[in-house]
Amino acid sequence: MLECRSLSVVYGKKISALKDVSLKVDQGEIVTVIGANGSGKTTLLKAISGVFRLDEGEVSFEGGALSGVPMHKIARLGIAHVPEGRRIFSRLTVLENLELGAYGQKKAILDKRLEEAYRIFPLLKERASQLGGTLSGGEQQMLAIARALMAEPKLLLLDEPSMGLAPVIVEKIYSTIKNISRQGLTILLVEQNAQISLSIAKRGYVLENGQIALSGLSGELLNNPLVQEAYLG
């Protein structure tokens, strides 16, 4: 479904953030990319969703190349990016946040998707008229995911959904992600918390200094002594 072929992103002509990264995500899979701070995880997602221009390599989505396609068009092709730090519209209400997720859709479709989003996150319905910024961290993360789902994407890019959240909340969010994936949504999940992301993903890649150091099935990675030492402690 998504294929990245030898992606390279260089910041300011000097700092190489991604070097020759190739990966593949198939229909219906959860694939995770793990790595330490500064290993290039966020850059990878931003390169896919078009926030950054690629210096080399190519991203193709459902067989079509994404190079040169502007960000908002990539979003409409069916790639929904839940950015790092959530970036919800903190001064808009929860409902308005969700409505923006389905930007450009007709009222009937919007209502249908809203209902679906509320089914997955019942809490958001209670908070519909509250400003986004007044939600707790976990609720904001749910809102960010729900907003992305409003676009009815084919591929969901998740950037560290566990960031800054209590372990109980993280577990809750991960079980929701798992449920969403069961309904057939393909997910590319970037995470620092290797343990939990490998527990729901089918396959994983380990990113180190902008390069892919390891890849394999989640079970293999979990048992790999290198991964255990570096990321699982």
Next chain:
Amino acid sequence: MNPKKISLFFLLSGFVFLPPLFVNTPYAYIIRILGITGLYVVLALGLNLTLGLAGLFDLGFMAFYAIGAYTSAILSIHGWNFWAATAVAVAVTVFVRFLLGASVLRLRGDYLAIATLGFGEMTRIFFNNCDSLTNGPKGLPAVGQSMGLVQIYHFTFTDNLHFYYLILATAILGAVFSMRLENSRIGRAWTAIREDEIAAELTGVAVTKFKILAFSVSAVFAAVAGSIFVHWENFVTPESFTFWESVLVVSMIVVGGMTSIAGAVTGALLISALPQILQVVLGGTFIHYRYLIFGVALVLVIIFRPQGLVPSSRRQLELQRIED
């Protein structure tokens, strides 16, 4: 009808029915002041689209008032009728603003403010020096030239009162248009851009396109106001379009309440009309203190009513939550 609608109804009736009562009285100047204020209302509504709704900080809005005014004046002198001249003035102004927008809208915040400020000054200096086209500081129409009249069918606008009604109608139209825009898909996109550009783009809003749109649409307001202004005044010089005027329009929006349409109208009424009325009431020396009092008033509003005098429901919600 709710109380808000009733008060709006009375307010509008007041603006429609009261001014004729001043004709041929010592207070006839009030009609003129109201007319000028009306032009500021139209300008403030226009700037509210860029500054208020889309959050693009524009300090050179007067440049477009000037471009609209000059285009209309030049055409009028060459025999065009008011309506056609206004239409072309709108087209030219929107086009220039579109070009400016396409080149400077990649800048944000302070940088955009500086770029638009620069453009505002450039425009004024251009009109001041381009003698062959604008007659420089001597203004248009030059000696021996004259402006066309404003007519509907066989009715000719001559008195201040006639122009007052033209301006009132324009302001009402502008306010209704703004409200419709704000509640449309376009208004929603502008709000999203104002709040978080990257998040807006990631949800599928074409950020650059909508920013340029906000920029261009606001030029329509400036051009129409400019065209009415020159036809009423029958004279235009670059003097009318200083940086200070741009700052005044920004202040109207801040004092009235950012993004709020009622706020833009209130701000324009207060900042433009009040000093002039007070000047008459308090005597001529008051004009010397106008800016001092103005500055103090701005500071007071920001301290005690940061959301503006008539805040939009959104801002109000926001500040309440923070206080809670």
